Amino acid sequence: MSERPVLTLKRRPAAETATSEASGETAPVMRRRKTVVVAAPDPRKQKKQAQKEAEKAAEAERRAAAKEERRRQWLLKNTRPVKQPKAPVRPPRPVRLMPVADALRMLADCWPQLFSPELPLRLMKTGIREEMEADMRLRQFALTSKQLRRCLRSLTRSEGYLNATLTGGIRYGLDGQPAGVVTEGEYLLGQLRLEKVLKRRK
Numbered sequence: 001m002s003e004r005p006v007l008t009l010k011r012r013p014a015a016e017t018a019t020s021e022a023s024g025e026t027a028p029v030m031r032r033r034k035t036v037v038v039a040a041p042d043p044r045k046q047k048k049q050a051q052k053e054a055e056k057a058a059e060a061e062r063r064a065a066a067k068e069e070r071r072r073q074w075l076l077k078n079t080r081p082v083k084q085p086k087a088p089v090r091p092p093r094p095v096r097l098m099p100v101a102d103a104l105r106m107l108a109d110c111w112p113q114l115f116s117p118e119l120p121l122r123l124m125k126t127g128i129r130e131e132m133e134a135d136m137r138l139r140q141f142a143l144t145s146k147q148l149r150r151c152l153r154s155l156t157r158s159e160g161y162l163n164a165t166l167t168g169g170i171r172y173g174l175d176g177q178p179a180g181v182v183t184e185g186e187y188l189l190g191q192l193r194l195e196k197v198l199k200r201r202k
Helices: 014-023 043-078 100-110 130-137 146-154 159-164 186-201
Strands: 171-172 178-181
Touching: 100 130, 100 146, 130 146, 146 159, 159 171
Parallel strands: none
Antiparallel strands: 171 178
């Protein structure tokens, strides 16, 4: 049996080393054990790093919000509003007037001094409708306010009444007595209404 080599920390002389190499024996190599020291992370560095990452995230979010706001403003400025289709405009319905004969008959039942189907149509004083409504409430006529308006509209828009509305023409009150005259402005207004009446007949 060959003897086991004795381990030693002392270096062999050069001659022994050369002899071992010549004889084919491999000299054992001794290495020192390395100790790896893992340092604990510095809390201050970790906090600083986390703060930087939070600031980067907040900056990225702020830029994204600013970009989205610029995009929204651009859309508001450059997007044309959608035009809603216009509903077809219906022509105004023609006013249906009560026949003049019926209007005269209804009014003559209440105020025979002013209205009579047998006499020519006389011009009424300005503001006579208020007097009529007050008299209706006082004397409790069967005529309603709506019927009164229809009767007066029929008379004042008739061709005979408008032709009689001449400058200086006499107006009459409910008692059948003169109560004013036709002014120049009332005459011009009557002529305009007369033109409309004649146009509707064509």
